[in-house]
Amino acid sequence: MLIEITRQRTPSAGIIDSQPAKTTSIKGERGYDAGKKIKGRKRHIVVDTLGLLLVVVVTAASVQDRDGAKLALQSLREKLSTIFAEITQKRAPVSS
Numbered sequence: 001m002l003i004e005i006t007r008q009r010t011p012s013a014g015i016i017d018s019q020p021a022k023t024t025s026i027k028g029e030r031g032y033d034a035g036k037k038i039k040g041r042k043r044h045i046v047v048d049t050l051g052l053l054l055v056v057v058v059t060a061a062s063v064q065d066r067d068g069a070k071l072a073l074q075s076l077r078e079k080l081s082t083i084f085a086e087i088t089q090k091r092a093p094v095s096s
Contacts, residue, residue: 010079011049011050011052011054011079012082013048013049013080013083013084014046014048014049014054014076014082014083014084015047015083015084015085016045016072016085017044017045017085017086018042018043018044018045018065019043019045020033020036020038020042020043020061021038021041021042021061022038022039022040028041029041029059029060030060030061031059031060031061031062031063032061032062033061033062039061040061041058041059041061042060042063042065042068043056043058044056044057044059044065044071044072045072046073046076046083054076055072055073055075055076057072059071069085
């Protein structure tokens with residue numbers, strides 16, 4: 001018995017990640033990623049499950065991953081039903 005499997009024309013799931021990149025003296029927004037010890041910019045990339053690019057947002061390296069993810073996902077708000085992302089360890093707030 002042969003079963004035909006069809007895919008939707010538009011993706012329903014995406015994968016998001018970020019990557020810092022060193023920059024030289026090129027003009028533009030730059031920052032320092034203290035976690036990776038890199039001065040430059042950060043790419044926030046969303047791909048579908050086949051690895052095809054959906055969105056790329058470039059920010060200063062000092063922008064937190066969660067804030068860059070918000071920017072990248074704004075345009076995909078209604079298009080994707082599932083987003084896969086790396087879980088980062090959140091620090092507990094310091095009480096005074």
